[in-house]
Amino acid sequence: MKNFLCGSLVLLLIYACSVSKRSAGPEQLSGIHSYPFFISDTFDKALYKATLDIKNQHLSGFLLIKKISDSVHRIVFANEIGMTMFDFGIQTNRFTVHYIFEPLNKKILVRLFEKNFRQLIFNDGPDNVNPFLRVQLQSEGQPDQVPDRITIVNPGIKMSMVLTLISQ
Amino acid sequence: MLRQFFLTIFSGFIMTCMAQLNPMQKKDAENVRQYIAEATRNTTAIQSEFVQEKELSVLSEKIISKGVFYFRKENQLRWEYITPFNYLIIINNGKLLVRDGNTENRVNIQSNKVFREINNIIIGAVQGTLLNDTKNFQSSLFDENSYYLCKLIPVNPKLKESLSEIWLYFNKTDYTVDKLDLRESSGDYTRITFIAKKLNPLLSDEKFSVR
Numbered sequence: 001m002k003n004f005l006c007g008s009l010v011l012l013l014i015y016a017c018s019v020s021k022r023s024a025g026p027e028q029l030s031g032i033h034s035y036p037f038f039i040s041d042t043f044d045k046a047l048y049k050a051t052l053d054i055k056n057q058h059l060s061g062f063l064l065i066k067k068i069s070d071s072v073h074r075i076v077f078a079n080e081i082g083m084t085m086f087d088f089g090i091q092t093n094r095f096t097v098h099y100i101f102e103p104l105n106k107k108i109l110v111r112l113f114e115k116n117f118r119q120l121i122f123n124d125g126p127d128n129v130n131p132f133l134r135v136q137l138q139s140e141g142q143p144d145q146v147p148d149r150i151t152i153v154n155p156g157i158k159m160s161m162v163l164t165l166i167s168q
Numbered sequence: 169m170l171r172q173f174f175l176t177i178f179s180g181f182i183m184t185c186m187a188q189l190n191p192m193q194k195k196d197a198e199n200v201r202q203y204i205a206e207a208t209r210n211t212t213a214i215q216s217e218f219v220q221e222k223e224l225s226v227l228s229e230k231i232i233s234k235g236v237f238y239f240r241k242e243n244q245l246r247w248e249y250i251t252p253f254n255y256l257i258i259i260n261n262g263k264l265l266v267r268d269g270n271t272e273n274r275v276n277i278q279s280n281k282v283f284r285e286i287n288n289i290i291i292g293a294v295q296g297t298l299l300n301d302t303k304n305f306q307s308s309l310f311d312e313n314s315y316y317l318c319k320l321i322p323v324n325p326k327l328k329e330s331l332s333e334i335w336l337y338f339n340k341t342d343y344t345v346d347k348l349d350l351r352e353s354s355g356d357y358t359r360i361t362f363i364a365k366k367l368n369p370l371l372s373d374e375k376f377s378v379r
Contacts (some may be wrong), residue, residue, distance in 0.1 A: 047252075049252070049253050064224070066229065072225055080249060081220075081350070081358060082220060082222035082231070082233075082350065083352065084352060084354065087354075098226075098354075099354055102326075102329055123195075150180065166252045
């Protein structure tokens with residue numbers, strides 16, 4: 001049984017780590033809103049169910065946003081099995097990659113992640129200069145509370161992330 | 169004086185580590201491996217609940233998921249998360265189904281080199297050869313209080329980047345796995361603990377349907 005369990009988990013792990021194909025592209029957003037929810041004094045952490053589509057590749061799992069201090073937030077994305085896909089530290093003037101799963105470790109992707117999370121957390125304005133870094137962000141829920149659902153779309157590179165609140 | 173103090177602390181630390189983890193003598197390890205192989209041979213099906221805890225050490229956070237899993241020889245597996253959300257993986261003789269909410273995704277393992285290799289690992293596992301499979305894993309056995317602990321280190325460097333070690337904790341009575349750790353190089357790990365485990369239950373074909 002041990003052998004079975006070990007083998008199965010290796011398979012699950014690799015499946016979860018691998019990037020599977022999906023035909024659906026990012027959805028069109030009906031409205032664009034953003035609020036600085038995550039820097040409020042009352043915010044501590046939020047755990048989301050997350051799906052990430054990059055072109056025709058699909059990843060899913062958990063996304064944790066945690067305020068470490070008044071100036072530092074940590075954002076960790078792990079798949080269902082628990083393996084970390086990325087772990088970022090973000091400040092107003094600094095972005096730290098603590099870990100990123102090798103297939104995601106592309107310069108343009110990391111810049112996009114930074115742009116997306118900077119806009120989500122600090123409500124930084126979108127970059128209109130570089131079309132690849134364009135960010136569309138939509139959130140649902142009470143305006144003064146942590147959003148129940150967040151959709152981030154980068155039309156320039158066909159990347160989209162959908163977050164659904166699990167707990168806070 | 170200061171040097172002596174540090175030496176004392178250091179040797180105390182080493183002794184604590186040794187007390188917690190005793191590498192097994194070769195003969196004892198061989199015996200345990202044989203018992204495990206026998207338990208594997210006698211197990212044709214498994215049904216169990218599980219609790220999965222993802223430990224984020226730097227953030228002092230845990231992400232907890234719960235679910236059930238079913239296995240039937242030779243190559244059928246249903247791994248199902250129930251909380252905090254539904255997520256289902258079924259493997260059935262070379263075919264794989266993933267259901268995430270309303271979205272279903274099917275993969276033919278045979279047509280994909282990575283999956284085919286993984287599938288071969290599973291077959292090797294069911295046949296009881298994985299722990300002796302030096303091609304894919306380096307394994308070592310330890311006597312750890314109430315468990316026999318088997319540490320597996322992937323040989324494949326790509327796998328090793330994400331997963332530095334797999335730790336399997338074997339029950340000392342029936343030689344089945346009670347819990348396991350998937351350990352990452354960052355120090356974070358995911359622990360899966362099996363509860364209400366049933367060996368050789370009668371399982372319906374429906375549980376493994378990938379259609």
